[in-house]
Amino acid sequence: MTPGPARFAQAALVGDSDASYDNLALAEDAGEMLGRLGITLITGGRGGVMEAASRGAARAGGLTVGITPGSQAAAANEWCDVVIPTGLGHARNVLTALAGDFIVAVGGGAGTLSELCFAWIHGRPIYVLQGSGGWSDRLAGGVLDHRDSSVIVNCDNIEALEREVVRFCGAKGLGIREPG
Numbered sequence: 001m002t003p004g005p006a007r008f009a010q011a012a013l014v015g016d017s018d019a020s021y022d023n024l025a026l027a028e029d030a031g032e033m034l035g036r037l038g039i040t041l042i043t044g045g046r047g048g049v050m051e052a053a054s055r056g057a058a059r060a061g062g063l064t065v066g067i068t069p070g071s072q073a074a075a076a077n078e079w080c081d082v083v084i085p086t087g088l089g090h091a092r093n094v095l096t097a098l099a100g101d102f103i104v105a106v107g108g109g110a111g112t113l114s115e116l117c118f119a120w121i122h123g124r125p126i127y128v129l130q131g132s133g134g135w136s137d138r139l140a141g142g143v144l145d146h147r148d149s150s151v152i153v154n155c156d157n158i159e160a161l162e163r164e165v166v167r168f169c170g171a172k173g174l175g176i177r178e179p180g
Contacts, residue, residue, distance in 0.1 A: 009174035011165070012042040012100025012124075014115045015049030016107045016134065023132050024050060027106045028056035029158045034104075035062020037165065038177035042067065042093070042099045045076040045083060053074045054079035067096045070117065094118045102127060102168055105159065107134035120144045125168060126152045127161055 011034050031053030034041050034176040041057040043050035045066020054064040058079045062153055066080035071087035086092040090111060097118035099102055102125040105112060113135045119126050140154040155161040169176045 004031045005134050007171060007175060008038055008040060009102075009165075009169045009172075009176055010042055010100050011054045012096050012098075012115070012119070013049070014044070014096065014103060014105050014108060014112045015053075015132070015136070016046075016112065017046055017048035017050065019048040019107055020133075021053070023107045024052040024157070026129055026132055027052040028132045030104055030161060031056030031058075031062070031064075032060045032166070033158055033162050035060030035064075036177065037104075037162070037169075038041045038062065038175065039165070039169075041066060042096060043067065043080075044096050045080050047077060049108075051077040051079060054119060057161055057167075059144065065099070067092055067099065090114065098122055100124060101172065101174055102165070105129065105132075105136045105139075107132040107136050109126065109134055112136075117144060121122065121147065122153075123149045125150060127155050127164055129158075130154050 027049040035054030040063045044165045045068040065082045066076040066139040067084045073083040076083040093114045097115040105128045
């Protein structure tokens with residue numbers, strides 16, 4: 001018998017809590033794709049992009065985790081299967097970024113930038129959905145600093161994101177459900 005993967009993949013998805021309709025739809029599609037692949041979705045557990053991605057992942061039968069800034073689990077969006085209330089405020093961003101094997105960004109302001117910086121420093125690949133604005137567009141295909149500790153991969157659409165995620169998980173021996 002061939003052993004299976006050590007574990008299934010985990011993705012941190014970050015973006016605006018006050019997002020445009022287009023970015024909410026993009027985040028929901030990204031969450032659905034991750035859920036369909038059996039990848040655990042990790043978000044900040046609140047509204048906007050986080051809620052949309054969680055809704056998409058839940059619709060696809062995926063596991064959703066919300067790492068919230070406050071101390072009450074009830075503050076998480078209704079699509080979170082697991083809620084981790086931290087009481088840390090924005091400091092919880094480091095937990096969100098590091099809980100993923102990789103990070104996906106949809107738009108994003110200052111909070112998203114902090115998560116992307118933590119991912120960069122700690123060597124997590126960063127997949128940005130181009131055209132979603134904010135830090136996702138500003139960082140597309142670039143670098144954050146001299147460390148060269150990670151990679152920022154530009155994805156033009158959900159299909160490109162899926163190809164990159166499948167490739168990364170395969171290279172790292174992380175489990176996913178076969179696409180299709």
